[in-house]
Structures are given as structure tokens and as C-alpha cells.
Amino acid sequence: MQWTSGIIEQLPRDLSTIAPEIALVITILALILIDLLMRGEVSFSISFFAIIGVFISLHLLFNAFYNPAPSRTAFWGLLAVDKFTLFLKLIFLLSTFLVILLTLQSNLIYPYRVGEYYTLLLTATMAMCFLVSARNFILFYLALETLSISSYVLATYTKRDVFSTEAGLKYLIYGAAASAVMLFGISYLYGLTGTLDITAWVNVLTPVTSLTVLLALLLVFVGIAFKISAVPFHFWAPDVYQGAPTPITAYLSVASKIAGFGALFRVSLPLFTDLIIPGSKKILLMLGPYHFQFATFFWIISVITMTFGNLVALRQNNLKRLLAYSSIAHAGYILMGMTVLDAAALKAMLFYFLIYMFMNIGAFYCAIVLENKTRIGDITHYKGIVNEYPYLVVGFGVILFSLTGIPPFGGFIGKYLLFAAVVNKALSTPHAMFYFSLAIIGVLNSVISLYYYVRILKIMVLESPAKKIGVPWTPVESLLIAIFVIAIFYLFVLWTQPYVLIENVVKSIIV
Amino acid sequence: MLYDFANIVVFLVLTGVLVFGTLLVGRLVRTQKPTPEKNTIYECGEPPFGSSWVRYNIRFYNIALVFLIFDVEVVCLFPVILVLQHFKLISRTLMLVAVGEVAFFVVVLVIALIYAWHKGALDWLRAPESPYSVEESHNPE
Amino acid sequence: MAGKEIAIIIVFYVTCGVVVISALIAVFARSVINAAFALFFTLCGMAGFYFLLSADFLAIVQIVVYAGGILVLLLFGILLTHRTLEELGIEKRTTYIAGTIAGLAFYLILIFIIAQGLWHQIPPKPMAPTTATIGRLLLTKYLLPFEISSVTLLAALIGSAYLVRRKEGK
Numbered sequence: 001m002q003w004t005s006g007i008i009e010q011l012p013r014d015l016s017t018i019a020p021e022i023a024l025v026i027t028i029l030a031l032i033l034i035d036l037l038m039r040g041e042v043s044f045s046i047s048f049f050a051i052i053g054v055f056i057s058l059h060l061l062f063n064a065f066y067n068p069a070p071s072r073t074a075f076w077g078l079l080a081v082d083k084f085t086l087f088l089k090l091i092f093l094l095s096t097f098l099v100i101l102l103t104l105q106s107n108l109i110y111p112y113r114v115g116e117y118y119t120l121l122l123t124a125t126m127a128m129c130f131l132v133s134a135r136n137f138i139l140f141y142l143a144l145e146t147l148s149i150s151s152y153v154l155a156t157y158t159k160r161d162v163f164s165t166e167a168g169l170k171y172l173i174y175g176a177a178a179s180a181v182m183l184f185g186i187s188y189l190y191g192l193t194g195t196l197d198i199t200a201w202v203n204v205l206t207p208v209t210s211l212t213v214l215l216a217l218l219l220v221f222v223g224i225a226f227k228i229s230a231v232p233f234h235f236w237a238p239d240v241y242q243g244a245p246t247p248i249t250a251y252l253s254v255a256s257k258i259a260g261f262g263a264l265f266r267v268s269l270p271l272f273t274d275l276i277i278p279g280s281k282k283i284l285l286m287l288g289p290y291h292f293q294f295a296t297f298f299w300i301i302s303v304i305t306m307t308f309g310n311l312v313a314l315r316q317n318n319l320k321r322l323l324a325y326s327s328i329a330h331a332g333y334i335l336m337g338m339t340v341l342d343a344a345a346l347k348a349m350l351f352y353f354l355i356y357m358f359m360n361i362g363a364f365y366c367a368i369v370l371e372n373k374t375r376i377g378d379i380t381h382y383k384g385i386v387n388e389y390p391y392l393v394v395g396f397g398v399i400l401f402s403l404t405g406i407p408p409f410g411g412f413i414g415k416y417l418l419f420a421a422v423v424n425k426a427l428s429t430p431h432a433m434f435y436f437s438l439a440i441i442g443v444l445n446s447v448i449s450l451y452y453y454v455r456i457l458k459i460m461v462l463e464s465p466a467k468k469i470g471v472p473w474t475p476v477e478s479l480l481i482a483i484f485v486i487a488i489f490y491l492f493v494l495w496t497q498p499y500v501l502i503e504n505v506v507k508s509i510i511v
Numbered sequence: 512m513l514y515d516f517a518n519i520v521v522f523l524v525l526t527g528v529l530v531f532g533t534l535l536v537g538r539l540v541r542t543q544k545p546t547p548e549k550n551t552i553y554e555c556g557e558p559p560f561g562s563s564w565v566r567y568n569i570r571f572y573n574i575a576l577v578f579l580i581f582d583v584e585v586v587c588l589f590p591v592i593l594v595l596q597h598f599k600l601i602s603r604t605l606m607l608v609a610v611g612e613v614a615f616f617v618v619v620l621v622i623a624l625i626y627a628w629h630k631g632a633l634d635w636l637r638a639p640e641s642p643y644s645v646e647e648s649h650n651p652e
Numbered sequence: 653m654a655g656k657e658i659a660i661i662i663v664f665y666v667t668c669g670v671v672v673i674s675a676l677i678a679v680f681a682r683s684v685i686n687a688a689f690a691l692f693f694t695l696c697g698m699a700g701f702y703f704l705l706s707a708d709f710l711a712i713v714q715i716v717v718y719a720g721g722i723l724v725l726l727l728f729g730i731l732l733t734h735r736t737l738e739e740l741g742i743e744k745r746t747t748y749i750a751g752t753i754a755g756l757a758f759y760l761i762l763i764f765i766i767a768q769g770l771w772h773q774i775p776p777k778p779m780a781p782t783t784a785t786i787g788r789l790l791l792t793k794y795l796l797p798f799e800i801s802s803v804t805l806l807a808a809l810i811g812s813a814y815l816v817r818r819k820e821g822k
Contacts, residue, residue, distance in 0.1 A: 007792060008604055018796075025803060029622055032810070036629045076793045116814040123807040130800060142797050146804040153811030194772035204770075212769030215761075512779040513656070516703050520663055572728045573816055579721040580809045586713050587801065590787030597788070609791050612799070619802040623809045632813045 014074040017081045019060040020089060024126040027053025028119050035115030043114045047104055050118040054097050054125075061089055071510040077197075078136045080266075083508040085133040087501070088262045091353055095255045096125045098361045101480060102247040105365070107372045108158055109245055117157055121251070124150035128255060132262030137186045137196045144182075144223070144263065148175050151256060155244040167243025174236040175226060182223025188216035199511050202270045202283055205290060214293070220267060227260030228331045231305040241324030246371065249320055250364035253327045254357045261334060261353070265346075268294075269511045274342050291341070292431070298339040299438055306332030306445045313452050318377050319367050322452060323360070326403060329449060330356060336418055336442055340425045340435070343506055348417035350502050355410040355492050359402050362484030366396040369481075373471040379456055384465030389473055393460050395481035400453040402488045405446045410492035415446060573632045584620045588613070664704055671697035684730050688723065695719045706779040709786055 015022065030053070031046055038045060064086055071082030099121065103109050109117065127146035134140040152175065156168020192213055193200040205213050222233060229237040241249045269275070270283045271294055309329030316322035334352055337345040369392055370385075371377055386393040402411035419439050426435030492498060552559045591613055598609040627633055670693060677690035695718045702711035790798045 007608060008602075011608060028803065028806075029619065032622055032626055032806075036626060075796045078794070078796055113814075116810050119810055120807060123803060126803065127800075130796075138794060138797050139800070142800055142804065146800065146807060149804070149811060150807050153807075153815065156815065159815065191771050192769060194774070204772075206770075208768075209770045212765050215765050512706070512708070512781065513660075517659070519703075567728075567732050569732060569816065569818075572725070572732060573813075575721075575725045575728050576812050576816065577809065579717070579725055580805050582721045583717055583805060584802075586717055587790070587798070590709060590783045591790050591798075592787075594784055594787035594791060597784075598791075612791060612795060615799055616802045619806055623806045627809060627813055630813055630817065632817070 010076075014079075017064070017074045017079065018130075019064070020057040020093070021126050021129050023053060023057040023060055024122050024129070027056070028122050028126070031115060031119050031122070035113075035119075043110065046115050046118050047100060050122065051097065051100055053122065054093055054100065058090075058093050058097075061086060061093060065090075071508045073135060073510065078134070078139050079130075080133050080135050080510055082510045083505045084265075085129075085262075087350060087505045088132045088258065088353075089129045091258055091357055092125050092128045092255050095251065095258075095357050095361060096121065098357075099247050099251045099255070102250055102361065102365055102368055105372070105476065105480065106245065106247050106368045108161075109247065111160075112158060117154070120150040120154050124154070124251075125255070128259040128262070131259050132266065134263075134266060135198050137190070137198060140198060140263065140266070141179075141183060141186060144227075145179065147256065147259060148179065151175075151248075151252060154248045155240055155252070157248065158245045161243075163243035164245065165243075167240045170236055171240045171244075178223045178226035178233060182220050185216045185219025185222070188212065188219065192216065198266055199270050202286055205286055207289075210290065214290075217267075221264075224260055224264045224267070225301070227263065228257050228334075229328050230301050230331055230335065231308050231328070232301075234305070234308075234328050237328055238321050238324045241327075242318055242321045242377075246320065246364055246368045249324075250361045253323070253364070254360050257327065257331060258353050258357070261349070264338070268338075269509065271341050272343060272346055275346070275506070275509060295339050295341060295434075298335055298341075299434065302332050302335035302339055303438065303441050304332075305329070305335060306442065308332075310445045310448045310452075314448070316452070317379050319370065319379050319456070320364075320377055322379070322456075323363055323367065326449065326452070327360060329445065330360075330403075332445070333415065333418060333442060336422055336438055339438055340421050342421070342425065344424060345418070345421040347502050347506050348414070348421045350505065351417055351492075351498065352414040354498060355402075355414040355488070358484060358487040359399055359411055362395070362399040362481075362488065363403065365480060365484060366392060366399065369477055373469055379459055381466075382456075382460050383463040384460070385469075386461045387465055388469055391473070391478050391481060393457070395485050396460070397457050398485045398488060400457060404450045404453045406450075408489070408493065410488045413492055415442075419443070570635060577627050577632050580623065581620070584616075587616070591616075660704065663700075667697050667700040667704065670694075670700070684734075685727075688727055688730060691726070692719055692723050695723065706777075707782055709781075709783040 027050065031049055034045055034049060035042060065083065071080070073079060074081050100118070103114075103117070103121075124147050127143045127150065130139060131143035131147060134143055152168055152172045155171050156165050158164040189201055190196055192204050192209060201213055201217060225233040226236070241253065244252065270287060271291065273284060273291070306329050309325050309327075309332055313322050313325035313329065316325060334349055334356075337349040337352075339345075367377075369389075370382060373389070374381060398409065402409035405412045405415040419442060422435050422439045422442070426432045426439070429435070595606070595609055595613070599606045674690040674693035674697065678687045678694060681687040681690060695714060699711040699714040699719070702708075702714060
């Protein structure tokens with residue numbers, strides 16, 4: 001009966017640490033009841049209540065940010081409560097809100113009932129919030145599976161479109177196989193360590209057992225690599241991104257990917273040298289001989305992912321598929337930070353998540369506007385659109401230049417921070433060529449990506465239009481594009497609060 | 512407890528032996544002289560026509576799906592209900608807390624039940640305006 | 653007692669045989685129905701392993717949920733889509749050979765790595781019923797996964813009910 005001793009005192013305190021997720025759960029239940037009890041056309045009420053639910057959750061999250069209590073664990077060590085997870089939850093809730101806005105604008109979703117859509121969207125968000133704070137493999141796997149099954153159904157939500165059902169089916173089969181392999185790896189880790197703690201593998205990394213532990217970690221990485229679409233496990237991404245309804249593609253490419261990275265951080269936080277975490281000296285001693293092996297592994301995965309994503313994107317004509325390969329390449333850039341494995345790289349990666357969210361959701365919003373107006377997803381049909389929809393092309397241009405990493409925009413700052421972390425590490429370790437080569441390959445990949453991003457702009461601006469499309473431009477679209485442009489251009493270039501926030505966040509990580 | 516499992520194993524083995532043994536003995540002892548007429552499928556004396564695969568009603572699948580979800584819920588509830596009485600012995604508030612935890616689990620799944628009921632996943636009869644189920648296709652639209 | 657040990661070893665190897673042979677049948681069978689029934693025996697064999705490990709509750713869950721729920725669902729799915737499965741192509745010989753080699757290589761690597769790993773040992777305990785322990789853990793230490801699993805089940809029901817619904821309404 002030892003577990004029952006502290007329940008009554010601990011439970012209210014622990015429940016307050018998951019207040020945002022509780023708000024999301026109450027919203028989910030409320031949405032289901034509204035969908036059932038209200039007659040007639042309910043989609044307005046449901047989206048209204050969904051947005052309210054997300055805002056209440058955001059409010060509770062901001063309250064938690066200003067709470068000066070130190071980082072701790074909750075629910076008997078199952079959950080990590082620190083500003084790091086709060087930051088990632090902020091990204092998830094913001095991207096959910098933006099995706100809800102995209103859904104309201106998209107012509108693909110409204111022929112279908114939206115009750116289940118918003119319910120599953122919020123369930124996926126709640127699952128992501130639990131995933132990035134999990135310190136126990138049971139919670140980790142349960143949250144990952146909840147996220148996955150919500151995503152499978154959301155990807156195939158527009159049932160009558162054959163591409164959508166194909167996307168959902170491919171996502172399901174591939175995801176189930178990746179989950180199974182990851183569960184196998186988790187079972188090995190349990191067999192080796194005897195506990196289900198996520199970072200317990202550090203304690204058993206002795207020279208005798210190292211091969212088994214590394215194999216088990218590799219199997220766990222398979223499941224995570226599936227979520228972040230790193231290259232040997234990326235095959236689902238182009239078809240799923242192209243087939244799924246575009247707001248869901250935006251959601252998958254941003255929130256699901258960042259959740260995968262959050263899961264990767266949870267498992268691999270001991271690897272980050274010079275993070276001040278309790279017991280870090282002992283951990284560093286144990287991990288010392290293997291640190292370079294991990295760095296090499298991530299180097300290989302990062303280079304393959306970047307290069308493959310950029311090279312294949314050169315030949316794509318479908319906008320959503322091109323953005324899918326570009327987001328694979330961006331996962332490669334973020335993995336450069338995983339190669340460096342120190343606090344500066346972690347800060348760079350967190351900043352990149354924030355800017356990547358705005359860039360990618362902005363890019364998919366432009367894809368939604370284009371497919372609403374023209375009903376075609378092929379880039380070559382967007383010739384000369386600048387004459388009819390100039391604001392769209394300007395906004396899309398800003399977003400595309402930011403995705404490439406061209407100077408005055410936020411994407412440049414994100415890439416700059418990542419490259420700076422790599423070069424700093426190169427200058428301070430004996431393996432200089434190892435890290436320099438990574439930086440050089442990263443820069444070359446950015447240059448390659450310039451071609452396919454600018455090609456979209458070239459078709460839209462420089463070529464002469466075939467015929468007039470005639471669908472009118474609405475002020476809401478101007479507003480939303482302006483929001484994305486402001487976020488990319490102003491928020492991260494001219495405003496320094498995000499950097500301060502990320503500094504605080506990284507200081508407060510617990511393992 | 513090992514002996515309880517041993518009982519089950521013995522039971523299974525005996526079942527297997529009895530069932531498969533009798534079938535095996537019958538197979539070995541029977542004469543086998545197949546003729547084309549003997550090999551046709553029995554259809555109450557009429558000559559059989561068409562494929563033996565009938566068009567299936569998708570309602571079976573719906574019911575099995577909903578059943579599976581609530582089956583998992585029941586399985587989760589079994590050990591929890593078993594232990595609730597132990598909480599009463601420690602303190603009253605602890606028992607209320609435990610009952611509250613179980614109540615949340617059940618309430619969420621009651622909402623799931625209401626959803627499935629209202630959306631027609633549990634309906635068995637078709638809507639009255641279609642008189643004959645000819646157009647039941649395999650793939651759900 | 654030597655007799656008890658020998659009996660346990662015999663039961664273990666018979667269960668292994670049941671699981672492996674029915675899994676092979678499930679993978680290589682020509683007819684899908686044969687594969688589904690072989691899968692049933694595989695799942696029941698897994699339940700047998702759980703009984704041998706004294707995880708009685710987990711074995712019953714395996715039989716009730718897996719063999720009694722998921723397999724039934726699988727069979728209904730097969731019966732609904734039999735037309736498309738009749739035309740299942742026979743793969744080329746190269747696919748079989750490549751798949752077998754890759755599978756064997758992975759298997760040998762796993763065997764090698766398992767054999768040399770230092771697995772975490774727990775002291776041997778007599779077999780005891782586990783249901784009460786699981787119940788207590790579900791209400792205390794693993795309370796959060798217990799509650800989240802209810803939302804997971806809700807999401808699974810909503811998603812699948814949405815996907816199988818016919819066109820009434822929207």
C-alpha cells in the first residue's frame with residue numbers, strides 16, 4: 001500500500017500541473033455533446049467552442065509560465081513539469097489555433113461534418129502535450145498512440161476523395177509498423193534496465209551491454225524518426241501530405257513533427273552535455289565514450305535527410321508534395337542540432353521550432369488559398385497569379401524566402417543559430433572537420449532549396465497568366481496572410497523576447 | 512496457482528485429443544470414393560448456383576467495432592473495481608478520490624456510448640425508405 | 653521438484669511450437685480465412701506464454717480483447733472485402749528471397765545481441781495472482797495513463813464510427 005500514502009495531498013497539486021490538458025479534455029467532451037445535442041448546422045458553434053477551449057488552455061499555460069516554482073516531477077515521477085515542456089505545449093496550442101483558422105478557411109473540410117474533426121484535432125493536441133512531458137515509457141507510448149490514431153483519422157477525414165483515403169491508409173500501415181518496432185525497442189530497454197523510466201538507459205550503458213542498449217535505442221528511434229519523417233523512415237510523408245486535407249497537412253507537418261522532436265528530446269536529454277541537470281556529472285562520465293557514436297549517428301541521419309529532401313523536392317510539381325519534401329529537409333536541418341548535442345544547439349532547435357511553425361503553416365495557408373481559388377494543386381497552373389492576387393504572392397514570397405533562409409527574414413535567424421551552434425562546437429572539439437562538414441552540407445542544401453522555392457515565385461510572378469480565375473479575394477485572406485508575414489518578419493527579427501524566453505526555458509529542464 | 516493452470520492445460524489437451532482424435536480416426540477409417548455429384552455443395556436438394564459468398568451487411572462490422580472499444584473498457588475496469596474496497600479501509604476521502612477517478616473513466620466512455628448510439632453505429636434496422644438491400648456495397652462511402 | 657520443472661519446460665516448448673507454426677501459417681497461407689484462424693492460435697499461444705510468466709490477468713486480457721475482439725473484427729473485415737482479396741497477386745520470387753534474407757539477417761543479429769546482453773534479473777518468486785496489484789497500480793502510480801486511455805478509447809471510437817458511417821446526414 002505504499003503508493004496510496006500521498007495521494008490526497010499530491011493529487012490536487014499534480015492536477016494543477018496538467019491544467020491545460022484538462023481544459024482540452026473538457027473541451028473535447030463539450031464538443032461531442034454539442035455535436036450530439038444541437039440540431040441543424042452546428043459547425044459554427046463547434047469551431048467557436050473549439051477556439052474558446054484552445055484559448056482557455058493557452059491562458060492556463062501562460063499562468064504556469066509565470067509560476068516561479070522550481071521544476072519538478074508529477075504523478076509519481078511519470079510527468080516532467082518544467083518550462084521546457086511548457087514551451088513545447090505553447091507551440092502545440094498555437095499551431096492548433098492556427099490550424100483551426102486554416103480549417104475555417106479551407107473549402108475541403110466544410111462538406112463534411114466537423115464535430116469529429118475538432119474533437120480529434122484537440123485529442124491529438126492533448127496527446128502531444130502529454131508526450132513531451134512523459135518520463136515513463138507507458139505514458140510516452142500511450143500519448144504517442146493517441147496522437148497517431150487521431151492523425152490517421154484526420155488524414156483520411158475527407159472520405160470521398162480517393163487521395164485522402166489512400167493517404168490515411170498509408171499513414172496507418174506505416175505508422176503501425178513503426179510503432180510496433182518502437183514498442184519492441186521499449187521492451188528491450190525495460191528488460192535491460194528493469195524500470196520504465198525514459199532515461200534509465202544511461203545507467204546500463206556499460207561496455208558489456210552497450211551493443212544491446214544501442215540496438216534498443218535504435219529501435220526506439222525508428223518510431224520517433226517516423227514521426228519526424230527522417231530519411232530512412234520518411235516514405236509516408238509525400239503521399240500523406242499530398243492526400244490529406246491541407247489544414248491537416250499543416251498540422252502534421254508542424255505539430256506532429258515538433259511532438260516527435262519533443263519525444264526525441266525526452267529520451268535523449270542526458271546526451272546534451274553542458275545542460276545543468278541533476279546528476280549530470282555522473283551521466284557525462286557514463287556517456288563519455290559513447291557520445292561521439294551518438295553524434296555520428298545523428299550526423300548521418302541529418303545529412304541523408306537534408307540532402308534527400310532537397311534533391312527530390314527539385315522535381316516536384318504538386319505544391320503540397322513539394323512542401324512535404326521541404327519539411328523533410330527542415331527535419332534534417334533540425335537534426336543538425338541533434339548532432340551537436342549541447343545547450344546552444346538545444347536553444348537553436350527550440351527557436352527553429354517556433355519560426356518553423358509560422359513559416360510552414362503560412363506556406364500551407366497559401367496552398368489552401370490557391371486550391372480554393374483554382375481547385376488545382378499543380379504549380380505549373382499558377383502562372384501569373386500575381387496579376388489577380390498580388391497580396392497572396394507577396395505573402396507567399398515572404399514565407400518562401402523565410403523557408404530558404406534568406407537574410408532579413410526569420411528563417412534566416414533560425415538557420416543562423418543552428419549553423420552557429422555547429423561551428424562553435426567545431427571550434428571547441430578535436431573533431432573539427434566532422435562538424436565543419438556538417439555546416440558546409442547544410443549551407444549547400446539551403447542553396448539547393450532556394451531553387452525550388454523561388455521557382456514557385458517565378459511561375460507566379462514572371463509568367464503570363466493563361467486565363468482569369470475570377471474568384472474574388474476576401475479581406476479575411478489578406479488579414480491571415482498579413483499575420484503570417486508579420487510573425488515571420490517582425491516577431492523574430494525585431495523582437496527579442498523569444499530569445500530571452502528560450503534562455504529561461506533551457507535553464508529549467510529536468511530529466 | 513500453478514496447479515490451476517495445469518488443470519487448464521490438461522483440459523485443453525484432452526479437448527484437442529478428443530475432438531481432433533475422433534476426426535482423425537474418422538478420416539482414416541472412412542472410404543473415399545469421390546464422384547462429381549458427391550462433391551457438389553448441398554443446397555436442400557436444389558442444384559446450387561452462384562457464388563457461395565453472400566453480400567455482407569456492414570452492420571456486423573459496426574457492432575464489432577463498438578463492442579471492441581467497450582470490451583477494452585470493461586477489461587480496464589475489472590482490476591480497478593476489485594481494489595476499491597481496500598481503499599475504504601484506509602480512509603474515507605481516499606475512497607472518494609478513488610471512486611472519483613473511476614467515475615471519470617466511466618463518464619468519458621458513457622459519452623462515447625451516447626455518441627455511438629446517437630450516430631447510429633448501434634442501429635440494426637435499415638432506414639425505412641430503401642425497400643431492398645441490393646445496393647449494399649463493400650466499401651463504406 | 654524435478655517433475656514440475658520438466659512439465660513447465662514441456663508446456664513452454666509446446667506453446668512455442670504452437671505460436672511459431674501458426675504464425676508461419678498466418679503469413680504464408682493462400683486463403684485469408686486460413687490465415688485469420690492461424691492468427692487466432694498465435695494469439696492464444698501468446699496468452700499461454702503470459703500464463704507461464706504468472707501474468708494471469710494479462711493472459712485473460714489477451715484472450716478477451718485480442719482473440720475475442722480484434723480477431724472477430726478482422727474476420728468481419730475479411731468477409732466484407734473478400735472480392736478484392738481474391739485477386740491478391742503472387743509476388744515474384746525475388747521478393748520472397750530478398751524478404752527471407754532480410755528477415756533472417758535481422759533475426760540473427762537480434763539473437764546475437766540478446767545472447768550477449770546483461771539482462772536485468774529479478775529474484776524468482778512463486779506464482780501469484782496479479783489482478784489486485786494491477787488494480788492498485790492503475791489507481792495510484794499509473795493513474796494518469798489510466799485516465800488518458802479513456803480519452804484514447806473515445807478518440808478511437810469517434811474516429812472509426814466516423815469512417816464506417818454511411819451517408820445519412822453528411
